[in-house]
Amino acid sequence: MTIVKAHGAEIPALGFGVFRMSDAEVEAVVPAALEAGFRHFDTAQAYRNEAALGRALAASGVRRDDLFLTTKVWVDQYGKQSFAASVDESLDKLKVDRVDLLLLHWPTDKVAIADQIERLNEVQAAGKTRFIGVSNQNIAQMTQSAALSRAPIVTNQIEAHPYLDQSAVAAAAKALGVSITAYFGMADGAVPRDPLLREIGARHGKSAAQVALRWLIQLGYIALSKTARPERVAENIAIFDFALTDEDMARIGTLARPDGRLVSPPGLAPDWD
Structure with a gap:
């Protein structure tokens, strides 16, 4: 498994995300993910499945030190009275003393960024997470x-x-020593059906989904894969035995379009770069 390094963190470049998955789905698929070789798991308070992930990981017998576990604090917990308590609740659900990475889930103007960052630092200093980060921030917010x-x-x-050009954010992140973690890599189901990605995949003996994940990895990103079907897990992780050519990478880059963004919730989304 490729590792992405950032400010002392060594993050497995391919993670397994559990967004929009029920408890039953999480508990069915996580054992298959572990069997296939996944060790990086990503959840969030807002996903409402931290407890299911915690149960599945605890039951697996895999050593805690071999796992990289990420969760995210939801925006309604950014207040001074609730932030640390919400993290404690997440740790209880996940059945761990600390997570490896704790993120602010979305930016919000209801709590100053300085206060959000201060609370992240406080829980990190208290030993409740090894590393801290952000999510869904634009360049200005990330820089701040x-x-x-x-x-x-x-x-x-x-x-x-x-379908979404994130090169500007990625370049700004690189200048700060900040890694990019990519979610929604399948573009809500568009990727597996894409003729170009399928054509490139056929040449490599891979699926369109594997091509897209490999493309993200070769851009230097951490990629989150996801499936609720245990039989599909092995396909998601089988992306380290081939490499896309420079031409492949460039052709995939031509798929980006101005309306390519899919996730932009009103009231949460910043002014995107």
């Missing part, structure tokens, strides 16, 4: 977060797939 934080911001988790 990095400048304000005593502990390094190690990632910005953002939507990234072939």
Whole structure:
């Protein structure tokens, strides 16, 4: 498994995300993910399945030190009275003493970024997470977060797939030493059906989905894969035995379009770069 390094964090470049998955789905698929070789798992308070992931990981017998576990604090917990308590609740559900990476899930103007970052630093200093980061921040917010934080911001988790050009954010992150974690890599089902990705995949003996994940990895991103079907898990992780050519990478890059963004919830989404 390829590792992405950022400010001392060593993050497995391919993670397994459980967004929009029921408890039953999580508990059915996580054992298959572990069997296939996944060790990086990504959840969030807002997904409402931290407890299911915690149960599945605890029951697996896999050593805690071999796992990289990420969760995210939801925006309604950013207040001074609730932030640390919400993290404690997440840890209880996940059945761990600390997570490896704790993120602010979305930016909000209801709590100043300086206060959000201060609370992240406080829970990190208290030993409740090894590393801290942000999610869904634009360049200005990410730059401000990095400048304000005593502990390094190690990632910005953002939507990234072939139909959305995130090169500007990625370049700004690189300049700050911040990694990019890519979610929604399948573009809500568009990727597996894409003729170009299928054509490139056929040449490599791979699926369109594997091509898209490999493309994200070769861009230097951390990629979150997801499936609720245990029989599909092995396909998701089988992306380290081939490489896309420079021409492949360039052709995939041509798929980006101005309306390619899929995740932009009103009231949460910032002014995107």
